[in-house]
Amino acid sequence: MKTKEMIIGPFAEFFSQHLSDSSANNPVIVERVQQFKLLGITMSRDMNWQTHIDAIITKASSRLYFLKILKKSGLNLHQLRHFYLSVIRPILEYCSAIWHHGLTKAQAESLEAIQRRALRINDSSTVGMPYEVALSLTQFASLHDRREHLNKKFFSSITLPSSCISSLLPSLSDFSITSRLRTASLVPPTRNPH
Numbered sequence: 001m002k003t004k005e006m007i008i009g010p011f012a013e014f015f016s017q018h019l020s021d022s023s024a025n026n027p028v029i030v031e032r033v034q035q036f037k038l039l040g041i042t043m044s045r046d047m048n049w050q051t052h053i054d055a056i057i058t059k060a061s062s063r064l065y066f067l068k069i070l071k072k073s074g075l076n077l078h079q080l081r082h083f084y085l086s087v088i089r090p091i092l093e094y095c096s097a098i099w100h101h102g103l104t105k106a107q108a109e110s111l112e113a114i115q116r117r118a119l120r121i122n123d124s125s126t127v128g129m130p131y132e133v134a135l136s137l138t139q140f141a142s143l144h145d146r147r148e149h150l151n152k153k154f155f156s157s158i159t160l161p162s163s164c165i166s167s168l169l170p171s172l173s174d175f176s177i178t179s180r181l182r183t184a185s186l187v188p189p190t191r192n193p194h
Helices: 012-018 050-072 077-093 096-102 105-122 131-138 143-158
Strands: 002-005 029-032 035-038 041-044
Touching: 041 050, 050 077, 050 105, 077 105, 077 143, 096 143, 105 131, 105 143
Parallel strands: 002 029
Antiparallel strands: 035 041
16 A cells, blocks of 8 residues: 655645654555645645646646637537536636635636636637626626635535534634624634644
């Protein structure tokens, strides 16, 4: 059996150099890695999402090629839109609750560039338009706005008592007390262990 180990955080480099390899007495082979793919998400030890975003863009770009072929084959605007919404956009949003808030502006823009290209393929009247105008014309939301909405929906769902992980969350603060505070928060902040 082969196991992988990745040290995450700002001291990852220090620990990687100074931790002894404990596999001498253990038959399990532990390979220390800089990044790994888990359930379709590529995680890096420095929590930089560039490798994951690059993989998403490569995969979505290959689907844009099929979108072009479908347009040349004579599919109408509605059918092209359906293809984008069901085949390409899910790639750009898969598990975004994990990586959305860690994106740099450049990474977020590179994802929007894929949708911008899809809009131009679907509807040639959007060519040369500013992205915001093209979104409004085609009645699409930006990927950033969609990720924000999806994340809020996801995090609201895990606070419900019926959620399998709601018991892991800290209990809500007493509203009768927090309503009198200047900076009220229903969920208490997590404590930093350092």
